[in-house]
Amino acid sequence: MTDTTATLAELLIAACAEVWRDDPEWLATGITPIPRLGASLAKLTFNPRLMITDAENMLLEEPAPIGPRETSPIAEGWAPYMRTFDNLWGGRRHALVAPVQIDRFGQTNISVIGDHAAPKAALLGARGFPGNSISHPNSFFIPQHGRRSLVAGEVDFVCSAGYNPARWPDGRKPHRLELRRIVTNLCVMDFGGADHAVRLVSLHPGVSIDEVRDNTGFDVELPQGAVPETALPDAGALAVIRRLDPHDIRATLIKGNPPAVHAM
Amino acid sequence: MLDKRMSPDAIVAELADGMTIAIGGWATRRKPMALVRAIARSSLKDLTVIAYGGPDIGILAASGKLRRLIFAFVSMDQIPIEPHFKAARQAGLEVWEMDEGMLHWGMRAAAMQLPFLPTRVGIGTAIAQDPRFRTITSPYDDGEMLIAMPAIKPDVALLHVHRSDEKGNVLTLSTDPFFDELMARAADRTFVTTERLVTTSELSLPDNARYHLVERSLIAGVAEAPFGAHPTSAAPDYQLDLPHLRTYAAAEGDAWADYRARYVEVDEPSYLAAVGGADAIRAIPAPVY
Numbered sequence: 001m002t003d004t005t006a007t008l009a010e011l012l013i014a015a016c017a018e019v020w021r022d023d024p025e026w027l028a029t030g031i032t033p034i035p036r037l038g039a040s041l042a043k044l045t046f047n048p049r050l051m052i053t054d055a056e057n058m059l060l061e062e063p064a065p066i067g068p069r070e071t072s073p074i075a076e077g078w079a080p081y082m083r084t085f086d087n088l089w090g091g092r093r094h095a096l097v098a099p100v101q102i103d104r105f106g107q108t109n110i111s112v113i114g115d116h117a118a119p120k121a122a123l124l125g126a127r128g129f130p131g132n133s134i135s136h137p138n139s140f141f142i143p144q145h146g147r148r149s150l151v152a153g154e155v156d157f158v159c160s161a162g163y164n165p166a167r168w169p170d171g172r173k174p175h176r177l178e179l180r181r182i183v184t185n186l187c188v189m190d191f192g193g194a195d196h197a198v199r200l201v202s203l204h205p206g207v208s209i210d211e212v213r214d215n216t217g218f219d220v221e222l223p224q225g226a227v228p229e230t231a232l233p234d235a236g237a238l239a240v241i242r243r244l245d246p247h248d249i250r251a252t253l254i255k256g257n258p259p260a261v262h263a264m
Numbered sequence: 265m266l267d268k269r270m271s272p273d274a275i276v277a278e279l280a281d282g283m284t285i286a287i288g289g290w291a292t293r294r295k296p297m298a299l300v301r302a303i304a305r306s307s308l309k310d311l312t313v314i315a316y317g318g319p320d321i322g323i324l325a326a327s328g329k330l331r332r333l334i335f336a337f338v339s340m341d342q343i344p345i346e347p348h349f350k351a352a353r354q355a356g357l358e359v360w361e362m363d364e365g366m367l368h369w370g371m372r373a374a375a376m377q378l379p380f381l382p383t384r385v386g387i388g389t390a391i392a393q394d395p396r397f398r399t400i401t402s403p404y405d406d407g408e409m410l411i412a413m414p415a416i417k418p419d420v421a422l423l424h425v426h427r428s429d430e431k432g433n434v435l436t437l438s439t440d441p442f443f444d445e446l447m448a449r450a451a452d453r454t455f456v457t458t459e460r461l462v463t464t465s466e467l468s469l470p471d472n473a474r475y476h477l478v479e480r481s482l483i484a485g486v487a488e489a490p491f492g493a494h495p496t497s498a499a500p501d502y503q504l505d506l507p508h509l510r511t512y513a514a515a516e517g518d519a520w521a522d523y524r525a526r527y528v529e530v531d532e533p534s535y536l537a538a539v540g541g542a543d544a545i546r547a548i549p550a551p552v553y
Contacts, residue, residue, distance in 0.1 A: 055553035057440040080440040085365045122353035125337035130363035131385035161388025169409035174387050
C-alpha cells in the first residue's frame with residue numbers, strides 16, 4: 001500500500017535502503033543520518049543478512065534508533081578502527097557516503113573547496129574515502145542536488161577513485177572499484193551509461209528530467225524508455241522508519257521538510 | 265631505574281623545536297589533552313604532528329605550534345569541521361594529507377623498520393599525485409602497480425591511557441585501542457599520561473590482557489593526569505564533553521584569547537575547576553552516535 005503522506009526525507013531513506021537490497025552478508029555503512037537510516041531500514045525489512053554498527057565501534061544485532069534512547073542496543077560484534085580497515089580492505093562492505101562534491105566519473109571530495117595548497121574552505125580531509133573507493137562497492141548521497149555538488153569537470157580534490165582512466169595506474173581499472181548509485185533529493189542515478197557514465201535510474205515524484213539536467217554540472221544519460229518514478233515508501237517501511245527515528249530527527253534533515261511528492 | 269614516573273611538564277621538557285610528534289587517540293576520543301595544553305603553553309615551535317586529528321590539532325594550530333600536519337582528517341565528529349584547524353589550513357598550514365589507512369600503514373612500516381609497505385589505497389585519487397608517494401610494481405606475475413606507502417616515523421609518541429604502573433605497563437580500557445600501539449612502535453620514544461597510576465598487581469593481568477597496549481620497554485615516561493583526555497573521552501572512566509567542545513569550537517578569532525586564558529594558560533587543577541570539576545565530568549552521559 002502506498003502512503004502518499006510520506007516526506008521527502010522518508011522517500012530518501014527508502015531510496016538509500018535500496019542500494020543494499022541484493023547485497024550479501026557484509027557490512028552496510030551509511031554515513032550521515034539519512035543513509036544510516038537507510039541501512040537500518042534495509043536490514044529490518046528486506047536484507048537481514050547485513051551487518052551494521054552503532055556508528056562507533058560495535059556491530060549491533062538490531063539497528064539502533066537514532067537520537068536519545070532509553071535502552072542500549074545489543075552488540076553482536078566488535079568493530080574497532082583497526083578491524084574496520086581489515087574488513088574493508090577485504091572487500092566485504094558497501095558504503096553509502098555523503099561527499100561534498102561528486103563528478104561525472106563518480107570521483108568525490110570531502111577535503112577542500114578550491115586549490116588543495118591554498119584552500120578557499122578546508123573541510124575534513126580525505127578520511128577513509130581513498131581506501132573505500134578501491135576496496136568495496138560505494139554509493140553516494142547528495143541531499144542538495146545542484147551544480148555546486150554535482151560538478152563540471154573534476155571535483156576540487158579527488159578523494160575517492162572513480163571511472164576516470166586518466167587517474168588509473170597504467171590505465172588499468174582498480175580491480176575492486178565499483179560505484180553503485182547516487183541518491184539525491186531529486187533522483188536516483190547509477191553508473192550504467194556508456195563507459196560508466198552517470199545515468200538516471202528514477203525521478204522522485206514530480207521532478208522533471210530538465211530539473212535534474214539544469215542542476216547537474218555534467219551530462220546525465222537517460223535509461224531506455226520512460227524514466228521510472230522513485231517508489232514511495234510503503235506503510236510497512238514508514239512504520240520501521242518511525243521506529244528507527246522516534247524523535248523525528250528526519251524532519252530536520254531536508255530544508256522545509258517537504259513532502260515526497262514534489263510540487264510541480 | 266624502572267621508575268618512569270614524571271610530570272606532564274617534564275614530558276614536554278623532553279620535546280624539542282622541529283620534532284615530529286605522533287598524538288594518540290582518534291578525533292574526540294582518548295587524546296592526551298593535558299599534554300597538548302602543556303605544549304600549547306610551552307615555547308616549543310615548528311612541530312610536525314601526526315594524528316587522527318581532533319581538538320588536539322586545533323589547540324596546537326591556534327597556539328602557533330605547528331609547522332606541518334600529517335593527517336587524514338581533523339574533525340570533532342558531532343562538530344564535523346574543526347574551526348581552529350580550518351582557520352590554520354586556510355591560512356597556509358602545510359599538510360601531508362592521506363587516507364586513514366595509509367597513515368596506519370605508514371606507521372606500521374615504521375614500527376616494522378621497513379622503508380615502505382605496498383598498498384592499493386590512494387590509487388586513482390589526487391593523493392597519488394603527491395610526489396612524496398612513489399609506486400612499485402609487484403614482482404610477481406600479477407604485475408600490479410601499487411603505492412609504496414613510506415614509513416612515517418615520529419620522534420616521539422604522546423598517548424593517554426587509563427592505567428599504568430610506574431614501569432610503564434599501560435592499559436587502554438576503552439573499546440577501541442585506535443592506532444596507539446603502532447605509534448608507540450613507530451616512535452623513538454613514547455610518553456604517556458594516565459588516568460591513574462596503579463601498582464602492577466592492580467593492572468589485573470591476565471584478566472585485562474586484551475587492554476595491555478604494548479611492552480613497557482617502549483614506554484619512556486608516564487605521568488599521572490586524571491581527566492587528562494578532557495574534553496575528549498577516556499571511556500569508560502568518562503565521556504567526551506560535548507558542551508565544552510562547543511565552547512571550544514565557538515572560540516574563533518578574537519574569542520580564542522579568552523578561551524586560551526581560561527582553559528590553556530592554567531595548571532591542571534585550575535583547568536579541572538574551570539570545566540566543572542571531577543564529579544561533573546564523571547557524570548557526563550555517553551554520547552549517542
